[in-house]
Amino acid sequence: MTKLLSEKFYTAMKKLEPRYPTKKALILPALHQAQEEYGWLPKEVLGEVAEYIGVHSAQIREVASFYTMYNLNPVGKNHLKICTNVACCLRGADELMNFAEKKLGIKCGETTADGMFSLTEEECLGACTTAPAMMANDDYIEELDVNKLNQYIEKMKASK
Amino acid sequence: MVHETLFAQHFWKDSNRTLSYYLENMQGYQSAKKVLKEMKPDQVIEEVKKANLRGRGGAGFPMGMKWSFIPKASEKPKYLVCNADESEPGTCKDRQIMRYTPHVLIEGLLIGSYAIGCKHAYIYIRGEYVREAKLLNEAIDEAYEKGYLGKNIFDSGYDLDITVHRGAGAYICGEETGLLNSLEGKRGEPRVKPPFPAISGAFSCPTAVNNVESIANVPYLIRMGGEAFAQLGKIDKSGGTRLISLSGHIKTPGVYEIQAGSMTIRQIIDELGGGIIGGKKLKAVIPGGSSSPILTADEIDVVYDVEPLMKVGTMMGSAAIMVIHEDTDLVKLLLRITKFYAHESCGQCTPCREGCHWMESILHKILHGEARPTDLELLVDVAQNIGGKTLCALGDAAAGPVISFVKKFRPEFESYIKGQKKYA
Numbered sequence: 001m002t003k004l005l006s007e008k009f010y011t012a013m014k015k016l017e018p019r020y021p022t023k024k025a026l027i028l029p030a031l032h033q034a035q036e037e038y039g040w041l042p043k044e045v046l047g048e049v050a051e052y053i054g055v056h057s058a059q060i061r062e063v064a065s066f067y068t069m070y071n072l073n074p075v076g077k078n079h080l081k082i083c084t085n086v087a088c089c090l091r092g093a094d095e096l097m098n099f100a101e102k103k104l105g106i107k108c109g110e111t112t113a114d115g116m117f118s119l120t121e122e123e124c125l126g127a128c129t130t131a132p133a134m135m136a137n138d139d140y141i142e143e144l145d146v147n148k149l150n151q152y153i154e155k156m157k158a159s160k
Numbered sequence: 161m162v163h164e165t166l167f168a169q170h171f172w173k174d175s176n177r178t179l180s181y182y183l184e185n186m187q188g189y190q191s192a193k194k195v196l197k198e199m200k201p202d203q204v205i206e207e208v209k210k211a212n213l214r215g216r217g218g219a220g221f222p223m224g225m226k227w228s229f230i231p232k233a234s235e236k237p238k239y240l241v242c243n244a245d246e247s248e249p250g251t252c253k254d255r256q257i258m259r260y261t262p263h264v265l266i267e268g269l270l271i272g273s274y275a276i277g278c279k280h281a282y283i284y285i286r287g288e289y290v291r292e293a294k295l296l297n298e299a300i301d302e303a304y305e306k307g308y309l310g311k312n313i314f315d316s317g318y319d320l321d322i323t324v325h326r327g328a329g330a331y332i333c334g335e336e337t338g339l340l341n342s343l344e345g346k347r348g349e350p351r352v353k354p355p356f357p358a359i360s361g362a363f364s365c366p367t368a369v370n371n372v373e374s375i376a377n378v379p380y381l382i383r384m385g386g387e388a389f390a391q392l393g394k395i396d397k398s399g400g401t402r403l404i405s406l407s408g409h410i411k412t413p414g415v416y417e418i419q420a421g422s423m424t425i426r427q428i429i430d431e432l433g434g435g436i437i438g439g440k441k442l443k444a445v446i447p448g449g450s451s452s453p454i455l456t457a458d459e460i461d462v463v464y465d466v467e468p469l470m471k472v473g474t475m476m477g478s479a480a481i482m483v484i485h486e487d488t489d490l491v492k493l494l495l496r497i498t499k500f501y502a503h504e505s506c507g508q509c510t511p512c513r514e515g516c517h518w519m520e521s522i523l524h525k526i527l528h529g530e531a532r533p534t535d536l537e538l539l540v541d542v543a544q545n546i547g548g549k550t551l552c553a554l555g556d557a558a559a560g561p562v563i564s565f566v567k568k569f570r571p572e573f574e575s576y577i578k579g580q581k582k583y584a
Contacts, residue, residue, distance in 0.1 A: 016323075019280070019321065019323045020323075021237070021363050022344065022345070022363060024344060024345035024346075025325075025343060025344050025345045025363075026345065027345035027346075028325065028326065028327070028328055028342065028345060029325070029326070031328065032287070032326055032328065053345075062347065063345065063346060063347055066330060066347035066348060066349075066506075067287070067327070067328035067329050067330050067348070068328070068329035068330065069287045069288070069328040069329035070328055070329075084496070085249045085450070085496070085500060086249050086250060086408075086446070086450050086482055086493065086496060086497060086500075087249065087250055087407040087408055087482055089493065089496055090407070090408045090409055090482065090483075090484065090488065090493075091407075091408070123249075123329075123331065123500055123503065123504065124247065124248075124249035124250070124251075124331075124450075124500070125288055126246045126247070126251060126252045126255055126286065126288065126289065127252055127255075128249070128250050128251065128252050128405055128407040128413075128480065128482070129252055129405055129406060129407045129413040129414045129415055130252075130413070131407055131413070135288060138290040138291075139290075139291075140288075140291070
């Protein structure tokens, strides 16, 4: 079977192997690396990670499904994760979520038809003193307001 | 009042995170050098005990004692694992240490690892802190390059490696045994204790798990001596300083550092936070992360430290103060908190898995005017049947807010149930 994951994946894993006493400990790093290549974790990729670790693919799925950051379904090119936990809530996160839903024309948890944006509600991001905050893919955007969010979405739309 | 601070003066400037800044301005790696060359592991642990360094992650457990539980005679490898999961809502202090003073954490890990006999330490960092993980790795590379990590550090014959391990989005991985399972490549489900991690932790070996801020304090306490460090704290049994994450309806939210036990919550809000935004009146304070029982505006003249807060029925937790003003709907806020715990419950223990969802569902009914008069009692009853009946503290974390919100702000819940107030 042809490999789905690149040489880069296998090189990164080889480098990490001596840093753990068991190969299973590489499951989380491997899933992060695989998702970085694919954007999400299709069944076939989970299977290849399983083969690399040397466990059944169900065991990889069991682990992957526990953690919210592993996308078991495709996500948009720009994945907006708005924190709506206490500190952000007190500083207007609900308003931001309503705005994003209207602006993107989707509900929280959905992806736009063109695959450009996914919108999800996030639990506490650890940016409480600069609330409200969101993650856009891997980046934090803090001290948000509707204006700043609007500008960000416009910028991402323009950078197609 | 002027505070002696250890960390805060180095925060907020990106260029401060480099090794050269650390060496020039923070007496970098001098404590580790002294420890590795002149001290025995037991002496290090004694110094930490003298310093009255309480864990900064939430439980406030004395750190020297935790280290002394690691069995010296064990033939197995020993591990020091730094808990950088920082997931308690309201908390964002460890992030600043990793961003601006990563080397003080690395030096702390070096000293701690030597003290407990660990040859490979792990930093378990929450998955969302992508940038902080990268910064830590850069700092670790710098330390390897200069020989502060790796083989034969300071010609002492002692070796240490440090690996950064990223989580992937799960609150429960802040719980130490959930964290260890996650480190081992499993679901982050907490373990049955005993055995405690000190006996059987990471990879079934003796393990100490300590919070970022706890470990980052170690180079300071070695330098100034345990007793002097203890005296930085203005209260018994709590040494050093505390980093406080101050958020919510406050004029100047931020991460502040105070000498332990030197201020009341009211002083922190007024003097550090600049008071409440928009000239509003204070309604309530969540004093130690979202799982700590809420305090009313009349209850905040309490010294902000572990034991005084325990005496008034709440907790300091991870030192995250969330300030709430008069316009806030506490029923709605409690629903949000409860929804969080329901989402994050790992599902192993029935009282937590089922109870959190029931509490969420009852609160939803109350808020939407669909509750019966008896539902408020039912809500508290469910909460009381979760507390103390689960493997880890998540159950208690979910129950505490529910019980305290209803006890202290009962009329707000009743006005929804009686239909006097409608959800907007």
